[in-house]
Amino acid sequence: MNPTSNGVVHQKWWGWGQEGVAFSHSNKPNFAPFVLANIGLDLSVPGTPPPAFEDVDVPASRLDAGGELARVLREAVGEEAFVVDDLVRVVHTYGKGLADLVKVRRGELPRVPDVVLYPADEDAVRAIVDATISYDAVLIPFGGGSNISGSLTPPAHEDRVVISLDLGRMNRVLEIDEESGLARIQAGVLGPDMEDQLNDRGWTTGHQPDSFKHSTLGGWIATRSSGMQSDRYGDIADITRGLRLVQPRKVVELRPLPSTSTGPSVREMILGSEGRLGVITEAWVNVHRLPEQRQILAYLFPSFGAGVAAMHDIAESPDVHPSVTRVSDGSETRFSLSTQKESSGLKSKVQPALFGFLAKRGWDLEQSCLSYIGDEGSPAHVRREKDAVGRIVRRHGGITLGTGPGALYDQKKFDTPYLRDYLLDAGALADVSETAGPWARLKDLHTGTVAAFRAACADLGVRGYIMCHLSHSYHSGACLYFTFAFVPATGAD
Helix, strand or coil, X not given: CCCEECCEECCCCCCCCCCCCCCCCCCCCCHHHHHHHHHCCCCCCCCCCCCCHHHCCCCCCCCCCCXXXXXXXXXXXXXXXXXXXXXXXXXXXXXXXXXXXXXXXXXXXXXXXXXXXXXXXXXXXXXXXXXXHHCCCEEEEECCCCCCCCCCCCCCCCCCCEEEEECCCCCCEEEEECCCCEEEEECCCEHHHHHHHHHCCCEECCCCCCCHHHCEHHHHHHHCCCCCCHHHHXXXXXXXXXXXXXXXXXXXXXXXXXXXXXXXXHHHHHCCCCCCCCEEEEEEEECEECCCEEEEEEEEECCHHHHHHHHHHHHHCCCCCCCEEEEECHHHHHHHHHCCCCCCCHHHHHHHHHHHHHHHCCCCCCCCEEEEEEEEECHHHHXXXXXXXXXXXXXCCCEEEEHHHHHHHHHHCCCHHHHHHHHHHHCCEEEEEEEEEEHHHHHHHHHHHHHHHHHHHHHHCCCEEEEEEEEEECCCEEEEEEEEEECCCCCCC
């Protein structure tokens, strides 16, 4: 069962996402051989599943249940929204970074929030924040729990009462200004719930970070997130136009202005502040009419350099404004192919025939790179964009694979974190790290990072695998998103 409290469904206490959803390689015949060849991990050996929660030693709450602070907090949210249950407190202790998952699976819980509160509105948030200050407690805002920067975890030495403030009940689209293309939305709404509410009225934000299914609007703002469709819609800093931030005994309100010429910018201070400056309760964000058509096509390039050069030309082109621009390096492409399901019939013959044809044309198939490019708009607009992109792709030696692989990518794009849990069970550590660089430095950034990772693995005496994709483009550069995995040395932390 998924941990649930006050109607808010949480992620697994020990891993990513929902109970009952997991990665399996049983129908992916090439995956186990790929893992064995590249990091030396034999997936036929049974792994170590996470412990049963009943076997975890959870520190008792330090909140005096009959004390004055507890009374004030109960008055603010109501008895049902005042939770000291052990499972709920552990769910609110860690985020979903690699270090978080390793520690929680080990049962390392030196400090756990003493109480979890579920406010229903901003007035309750204000009462909680004021009480936190008045009684010298600690307050940690909590959205979807997907945080990877350590912001959710109380310091082990913290002696004060620790309150986790879960905004999951504040999950509604409050209003849409259709003339201005703005929506006022409560900060605790999860990505899918927000989009469902907007889509029902014909609108979208277009924001799709990797954590989309298990992260909130307030969390995106607090962590300054980017998304897979940032090429078209911008990142959350572009999308957020106004907001409300609860601070001790006051509320900071930023009106949803289309642009300002004053500074320093309070808005810029709050974006990416990780909850340090206050609790974001709602925001005005840019919204767009749902496109008539959305299409993602797959392409194949002879090398990562050719793919990046094509993305650069697309970014520079006045005729092309895609929603998605993504190209994997050779290592990630080989990994992606290893996760394909077993096929039969005509489909099982197409890929070998294609790769055989490309080999005869002189392609080094170890270096070939998958790419996905998405277009949105009217059918005529999508057709023009597709034609323009096709010309750029061909200019850099690439070929079109069609909509089939693109549709599969679109369907599975949020599932990768489940693979990390699977590898943890099997004994491997895997995670991601991303950065942005100017176009002129991307090649050096890619090769330098790969070389540094391999040197670090050699120093540790472990076998590791690193792969990368260009995840989205900007005017002057692009984001490189690295994924790595290795099996730690025996006995090593």
